[in-house]
Amino acid sequence: MSDLMKVRDLEVTFYGGGSAAVRLDRISFSVKKGEILGIVGESGCGKSVTALAVMGLLPPNGKVTHGEVLFEGTDLLKLPEKKLDLLRGNEITMVFQDAMTSLNPVFTIGNQVMESIRSHLTLGKEEAHRRAVSMLGRVGLPDPQEMMKKYPFELSGGMRQRVMIAMALSCHPKLLIADEPTTALDVTIQAQIMLLLRQLQKELSMSVILITHDIGLVAQMADRVLVMYAGQFVEQAEVHELFHRPAHPYTRMLLNTVPSIRDPEDRVLESIPGTVPENYYEIRGCRFAGRCPCTAEACREPQPLCAVSENHTARCWRCRKACVRERAGKAYVR
Secondary structure (H helix, E strand, O other), X not given: OOEEEEEEEEEEEEEEOOEEEEEEEEEEEEEEOOOEEEEEOOOOOOHHHHHHHHHOOOOOOEEEEEEEEEEOOEEHHHOOHHHHHHHEXXXXXXXXXXXXXXXXXXXXXXXXXHHHHHOOOOOOHHHHHHHHHHHHHXXXXXXXXXXXXXXXXXXXXXXXXXXXXHHHHOOOOOEEEEEOOOOOOOHHHHHHHHHHHHHHHHXXXXXXXXXXXXXXXXXXXXXXXXXXXXXXXXXXXXHHHHHHOOOOHHHHHHHHOOOOOXXXXXXXXXOOOOOOOOOHHHOOOOOOOOOOOOOOHHHHOOOOOEEEEOOEEEOOHHHHHHHHHOOOOOOOOO
16 A cells, blocks of 8 residues: 655644743654554653644644655645645544534534535535535434534534544545544444444545554554654554564553453453653653663663564664564564
8 A cells, every 4th residue: 555644753842931842753654545543652642742733733832843744745744824724624634532622512513514514625505515414424323414403512422523523524535533532432432433433434445543542442443553652653563463562661561451351350450650751852761761660771772763573663672682683684673
């Protein structure tokens, strides 16, 4: 599969109180056409900042200070706002974390879905109405004609999230960014929303960036996974490779926090001690060292990404050392 989007050396800095904080540290990744890319990590690691930077929706105190975001060869960071608006909501769309705050409480569902359609497609009012009703039906909302007349406060959390998905997909985008789309939903509604996204992704041949802290959800949905910690990607791999051969200690500890139906009855779920450091941009060496159970002197040095195997990289000196031992003519070190 060819790349739909490439992000190269993206750095995002936030300013305030006379200081500057680098929240994304020269991250690079790509999204292939028709794939679901999962970005997983704890809260505060920079996942949502990544999505907002790609969409050009950073708050006023945030700025991209380095890098490029290439969408079908065009650098989105260099586009004027008007041209970027033609892409946002049309070819690139986003489903935000909280549907209640994303929907306008004083306008009906129909008004909001139709506004999204008419602002990007040259459709008349009647045709836009028909398309809106059709999209609400496709995302599984009952009686979509009646749903058009309702206000957000009249809908449940799961229904509001379906409305957000209908709005995001109404123009048949090439890329959907789903930022924690099921955070406030119970597990049964979460499963329905994820099944719906998977079905629509296949139906529309769409690429998806799924941002979540739920690594179990990534296992179900993603084709490829990026593990994020403290503004850096610490591991990247195909989903099956990541779950069967996790290389970074942070990834292994994340996996150990997830229960399984195959667990013995006496298994005690593990937790990761501590929290993501607030000023992680000031840490010279491994940013996970303060919470890692296998810290060594080498962790004080900066940790570049090294190749564990083909299409699998990790940011840990142990991976680099292991690769060197396997060099016998077919090393994956770079």
